[in-house]
Amino acid sequence: MLRRLMMGTLFATGISLAAVSTAPADPINLTIGKLLELTGPLSETGPSQDKAIKLAIDYANKAAAAAGVDIKAADVGADVQGDPQAALSAARALVAKGASCLIGPSITPESIAIANGLTIQKKITIWPVGTSMRLRTIKDEGTIFRTVPPDSLQALALVAGIIDKLGTASGKLVSIAYRNEPYGEGLAKDFKAAWEAKGGKTQGPVVFDPNQATFDSEAGEIVANNPDAYVIIDYPDTFAKLGASLVRTGKFDATKLFVPDALAFSTVPGNIPAQAIEGARGTRGGTPTDTDAYKVFDKLWETAGGAEHFSLDANSFDSTTLCMLAAVAGKSADPAAIQEHVRAVTTPGAPKFYLTTLSDAFKAVAGGEKIDYVGVAGAFEFAANGDPTISRFDIFEYRAGKLAVLKQIDAAK
DSSP: OHHHHHHHHHHHTTOOHHHHHTSOOOOEEEEEEEEEOOSSTTGGGHHHHHHHHHHHHHHHHHHHHHHTOOEEEEEEEEEOTTOHHHHHHHHHHHHHTTOSEEEOOSSHHHHHHHIIIIIHHHTOEEEOOOOOGGGGGSOOTTOBOOSSOOHHHHHHHHHHHHHHHHSOOTTOEEEEEEESSHHHHHHHHHHHHHHHHTTOEEEEEEEEOTTOSOOHHHHHHHHTTOOSEEEEEOOHHHHHHHHHHHHHTSOOOGGGEEEOGGGOOSBOOTTSOGGGTTTOEEEEEOOOSSSHHHHHHHHHHHHHOSSOOOTTHHHHHHHHHHHHHHHHHTTSOOHHHHHHHTGGGBOTTSOEEOGGGHHHHHHHHHTTOOOEEOBTTBOOOOOTTSOOSOOEEEEEEEETTEEEEEEEEEOOO
């Protein structure tokens, strides 16, 4: 009855149903929270992550305006300090300021604390930069998406990188060491299994407490038996001390060292001895550098100045863009609407859109279409657990204190 009365009123006033259905959507004012490692063991990552998110918001705001889509995003940030409790407090502060989705943090125990203590209940998506598989031990109810490749794949990339240097895994001894926390533990375990499956041998792992006063004993264990390679999984603050201890052994050869993404610097920090890292190789989540999207991203980065590139900055840029696209698809800044529409903008088989066609992507999702957005770091098409199906990695080497990418590989089980 109410519907008939409304229809009669509309016809009586000369307003058609078609006009009502195509009326402009309500403006979307979206707040994106930045969970940044500004202090603590991964403080080297904070400036680049902050810059990546800001650049993404600015670029997407302009693309949406050009498309006539009424969304405007702004950012709020907080320091997670490398500590789970501090990270939860930071997340609560951002949500209190209206954040509908959260980009970061970089350390998995922080993400777990935030999810269990806040975001699962409120259906707020978080987009961690942490790669540990420990993240997938909790029931996140579909609230956690990662645009970064998980460590189960990074372990395979490390294996490939070492084989590329040594020529084979068969019979080659790798000494494994890691900082005692989930990132190190999980990656070391996966690497050991993958290396031995290729016919290689391992010793260790040597497990060290980041808070201990000296690392001389652990350094001696790492270089024992003159291994063919070392895999050391650490954060910058600790490696400055461990690296010095390794050099003091007189037996350490940095050209045998392989490190994962947490030790991937554009420029090696001054507190890490050159003898501990010059000539070392490593892996990090890779970004195709020959695409138009990467060229746009890199130009934005260089034009803005400030922080240098750091591992996974393109992934945080992509996470921010996906959050905005999902908000437009859901026609709301409500966290639940964003969560429900992430997969609508990363749908396998749907029309593909890129950073260079972001305005068209906004138009499409505003019109109710499903799309497959391909980010700077590549396509995502999230698996059931919210991890990406991408697996590209950089194999890099430190030369004169700078990171030089040697090649890119696709790691796959």
